């Protein structure tokens with residue numbers, strides 16, 4: 263099956279600086295793919311190459327199975343630089359202008375306003391919109407041509423938690439309807455909640471491409487039981503290595519083992535006061551992958 267986005271050894275140099283180096287990305291049909299990296303990692307440069315806005319120094323881009331060009335780009339919706347709208351016109355009027363320009367039926371305008379949940383504010387002037395609504399109108403514009411693939415550069419940047427949540431719902435809805443979504447972000451927590459898979463970029467290089475579930479793997483079962491020392495020895499006998507920080511025990515077991523361990527401890531006469539799966543700290547994972555490079559929140 264054709265991948266919506268595939269790059270091979272994609273490279274962009276500015277003078278002696280490699281903004282993007284040897285990048286092999288693959289975005290699968292119907293997924294929400296998060297392109298993650300600290301500021302300056304090369305995300306925007308990559309997205310611009312995908313959309314044919316700048317030329318790679320070397321390497322190859324396949325967009326919906328073809329070179330980025332009029333044929334493939336007609337099937338792609340993109341939001342790269344902030345959307346430009348007329349501030350004194352309503353959201354609907356702005357979209358109508360874009361629809362007319364793109365040769366899209368006007369009925370499509372109301373359909374996309376619905377998708378981004380702006381139908382009830384469609385008559386309001388663009389200048390009265392919140393940042394979240396402006397972003398969603400930008401997304402609506404990108405959806406006018408019923409694209410198979412949507413490419414969004416930092417779609418949640420600057421949004422408050424409610425705006426982020428709205429955007430999340432909208433993007434998941436798009437994917438559920440069969441549209442592939444590729445978005446960039448420097449916020450791991452955000453990507454983690456929206457995306458199926460992530461590609462982590464650092465200094466122009468892909469350091470990992472994996473599922474969000476995989477990024478999260480490596481957690482441990484945290485157990486607090488009384489008396490703690492004896493519970494530790496008991497668990498060691500059955501499960502091997504047990505970490506003890508003085509307040510709680512941690513076991514590297516499968517999350518599904520929690521119920522059995524609870525029953526065993528209670529059966530052996532321990533009082534279990536806490537037993538929960540402890541997720542790995544994703545922020546630490548991200549910092550480790552990107553060499554601890556500081557990135558803005």
Ligand SMILES: Nc1ncnc2c1ncn2[C@@H]1O[C@H](COP(=O)(O)OP(=O)(O)OP(=O)(O)O)[C@@H](O)[C@H]1O
Pocket residue numbers: 276280281299300301302303304305306307308448
């Ligand atoms: N036109 C250009 N000329 C020279 N250097 C550039 C140009 N565009 C980007 N760069 C450099 O390439 C690197 C990657 O920039 P890019 O904007 O792609 O990063 P980014 O991951 O999108 O970060 P941000 O979120 O801050 O935009 C940076 O070091 C940047 O300074």
